[in-house]
Amino acid sequence: MTRCGRWSSRCSPGWTVVEPLFPRVDRRARHPGRKRHPDRLVFQGILFVLHTGIAWEHLPQELGFGSGMTCWRRLAEWTEAGVWSRLHEVLLAKLRAANALDFSRAVVDGSHIRALKGGPKTGRSPVDRGRAGSKHHLITDATGIPLAVTLTGGNRNDVTQLVPLLQAVPPVRGKHGRPRRRPDVVLGDRGYDHDKYRRLVRDLGVKPLIARRGTEHGSGLGTQRWVVERAFAHLHWFRRLRIRWEIRDDIHEAFLALGCALICWRRLRVLASDVVS
Known part of the structure; x- marks a missing residue:
């Protein structure tokens, strides 16, 4: 497992929960341009910025997240698509199903x-x-x-x-x-x-x-x-x-919603570990 993968497994919600919420972007047949950076790596880059507070332009390239501008643009794109509120709702539903709300x-x-x-x-x-x-x-x-x-x-x-x-x-x-x-x-x-x-x-x-x-x-x-x-x-x-x-309030609100979702995810992990133990 890569260094990026180890960091993600500790800090991010399960990819099977997040992936279906991202809007699908099909590559153009004619003049496709540069290949789109994988959503999973970009999502990990956004989480890295949320956790560390690092400036977008200082996002470590060696971790494979893509450039800071790529991550910022994808964050704005997913915010406009309502991804973070849906992620929060999905995790709240899982908590309620586990009688944890x-x-x-x-x-x-x-x-x-x-x-x-x-x-x-x-x-x-x-x-x-x-x-x-x-x-x-x-x-x-x-x-x-x-x-x-x-x-x-x-x-x-x-x-x-x-x-x-x-x-x-x-x-x-x-x-x-x-x-x-x-x-x-x-x-x-x-x-x-x-x-x-x-x-x-x-x-x-x-x-x-x-x-x-x-x-x-x-x-x-x-x-x-x-x-x-x-x-x-x-x-x-x-x-x-x-x-x-x-400066943009919607970007800060996106980080807020993502932070709430991560707190819910951590509670789910605690519940899962209690069941296993």
């Missing part, structure tokens, strides 16, 4: 990151001396598995993304009957304390359980909310997500 409650939170190059969905961050920043907004199930993620400017209030996060949760299959999409309860900290949004959440058929402002710390939600903070730690373990380097 808990929709009894969901947890929401937001996290600031710096956006050094600016671009759409950035703003003056109130926690970073007004520098340009973005915010990751995350919703997880009761065990900390990412269900959906959104990106906004760093000056957006967390509560504005409460309803969009709930609406962004995909219909999760994996069991007989209708797909599951809404949790029974959603938990949030004081940043989500607003009666208007509580009503909007109830309109979606979800019970809001949100800490009130002005109350002492120790609301009791911390014993259940910590899973989303752990999920953020796992998500920001990918170095490309610690700082936003992308």
Whole structure:
């Protein structure tokens, strides 16, 4: 096995899961041009950038991923085709089939990151001396598995993304009957304390359980909310997500969706190892 193959086997979802999601591109019969670099190697290059945070132009050629520009263009192509959201849905369905998703409650939170190059969905961050920043907004199930993620400017209030996060949760299959999409309860900290949004959440058929402002710390939600903070730690373990380097918001959102999918894949591997042992 090549060095590239060894790295991929540790860090990437199974190729049999990913390959069917990529759009098929047939080579032209006339004037075919240069042969298209294999999707598998390019996908590994994208994962390498996500994990290491390396600049595209510094992507090691000796690993066989192709050039950084090739990987960037393929990432943009697959993002436009909706590959990453479908990959996340497929892995969520596998987790639900394994009884590893808990929709009894969901947890929401937001996290600031710096956006050094600016671009759409950035703003003056109130926690970073007004520098340009973005915010990751995350919703997880009761065990900390990412269900959906959104990106906004760093000056957006967390509560504005409460309803969009709930609406962004995909219909999760994996069991007989209708797909599951809404949790029974959603938990949030004081940043989500607003009666208007509580009503909007109830309109979606979800019970809001949100800490009130002005109350002492120790609301009791911390014993259940910590899973989303752990999920953020796992998500920001990918170095490309610690700082936003992308001017294009859709490219950064692609990395976010891919990071969520990788967290789901790791949970599936843990479940598989438990079954084997």
